[in-house]
Amino acid sequence: MKLGKLEQITDLRSIWKHEANDFTPWLAKEENLAALSDAIGIELVLEEQESNVGDFSVDLFATEEGTGRKVVIENQLEETNHDHLGKIITYASGKDAEVIIWIVRKARDEHKKAIEWLNQHTDDSSAFFLIEIEVWKIGNSEPAPKFNIVERPNDWAKAMKNVAITNTQSRQMQFWQYFVDRWENNSIFAHTFRKRKAHPQNWYDLSIGSSEYHLCMEIHFQKNDINAGLYIPDNKNIYSSLLDNKKEIEDFLGAAVEWRNAKKASRFLISKNLDIINPDKWDEACDWLMDMCLKIKMVTNKFSK
Structure with a gap:
C-alpha cells in the first residue's frame, strides 16, 4: 500500500492573502465555524462580522448556542503581538x-503565558483561547486547515456542564428535543435544514446558507406564543429589499408579519397563539414552525437580492 506524505503549508498568506478580506469571511462560513466549535468544545453561532466596538471592530462576534454567552474572535495571520493582545481585551x-478566542499563525511564549495568566486570574465564567491555525495537504490534495489549541481554560467544559438550569429552561429543553425528534417526519424540512442540538433556551436558530441572516424560532410559555422569522444581524440593504416586497411576502406567508428595524440588527417574524404548555399541542406547534421556516426561506431567497 502506498501512503501519502503530510506536508504543512507554512505560508498562510498563500491560502488567505488578507485577514479581513479572506480569512475572516472564510471562518464565518458555517462549516468552518463548526470546525472551530468542535476544536474548542463550544457550539458557536455567528452574530456579526467586523462588529463595532467603539471606533474599532472585532473580526467575528458570536454567541454560544445553548447559553447565549457572548464570544469575540480575533484573527491574526502572523505571530502574536502586544497590539492584538490589547485588542482582544x-x-x-x-x-x-465571556469567551475570547485569539487565532494566530504562531503564538509567542510571552503571549502564551499572558493568556494562561488571564485564565487563572479571571472568574469561572470567562474563558480565553489561544489557537494556532495550521494548513496541511497530502501530495496534490486540497489544503486542509487544523485548529491547534495552545492555551485554554482549565476544566472549562466540565464547569459548563455543572451549570444548573431553571424549570422554565427544562421545559424549553423538552420542547426543542421533541422538535428535533420530530424532524424527520417532514422530509422536505429534513432535507433543507441542518439539524442542531436542543438546548434549554426559548429560541432555536437555523442556517439558510448565508452569514448575513438566519432563521430564528421562538417559544414563549407564559404568553402561549410561538413565532418564526428571519434575523439579519447587520445588513440594512437586505432588510430594505425584503420590506419593499412586504405585501407579496405577507400574501405568500398567509399571515400578518411584524417588521422590526433596530440600529444594527433587523428582523421580521410571524407569531401564532397556541397553548404550548399542553404537550398535546406540540405536534401542531412543530408542524407550524417547520412549515413557516420553509416558506420564510423561499421568500428570503427570492427577495433578498
Whole structure:
C-alpha cells in the first residue's frame, strides 16, 4: 500500500492573502465555524462580522448556542503581538464577552503565558483561547486547515456542564428535543435544514446558507406564543429589499408579519397563539414552525437580492 506524505503549508498568506478580506469571511462560513466549535468544545453561532466596538471592530462576534454567552474572535495571520493582545481585551470589554478566542499563525511564549495568566486570574465564567491555525495537504490534495489549541481554560467544559438550569429552561429543553425528534417526519424540512442540538433556551436558530441572516424560532410559555422569522444581524440593504416586497411576502406567508428595524440588527417574524404548555399541542406547534421556516426561506431567497 502506498501512503501519502503530510506536508504543512507554512505560508498562510498563500491560502488567505488578507485577514479581513479572506480569512475572516472564510471562518464565518458555517462549516468552518463548526470546525472551530468542535476544536474548542463550544457550539458557536455567528452574530456579526467586523462588529463595532467603539471606533474599532472585532473580526467575528458570536454567541454560544445553548447559553447565549457572548464570544469575540480575533484573527491574526502572523505571530502574536502586544497590539492584538490589547485588542482582544478591549473587544471583550466592549462586547461584555465571556469567551475570547485569539487565532494566530504562531503564538509567542510571552503571549502564551499572558493568556494562561488571564485564565487563572479571571472568574469561572470567562474563558480565553489561544489557537494556532495550521494548513496541511497530502501530495496534490486540497489544503486542509487544523485548529491547534495552545492555551485554554482549565476544566472549562466540565464547569459548563455543572451549570444548573431553571424549570422554565427544562421545559424549553423538552420542547426543542421533541422538535428535533420530530424532524424527520417532514422530509422536505429534513432535507433543507441542518439539524442542531436542543438546548434549554426559548429560541432555536437555523442556517439558510448565508452569514448575513438566519432563521430564528421562538417559544414563549407564559404568553402561549410561538413565532418564526428571519434575523439579519447587520445588513440594512437586505432588510430594505425584503420590506419593499412586504405585501407579496405577507400574501405568500398567509399571515400578518411584524417588521422590526433596530440600529444594527433587523428582523421580521410571524407569531401564532397556541397553548404550548399542553404537550398535546406540540405536534401542531412543530408542524407550524417547520412549515413557516420553509416558506420564510423561499421568500428570503427570492427577495433578498
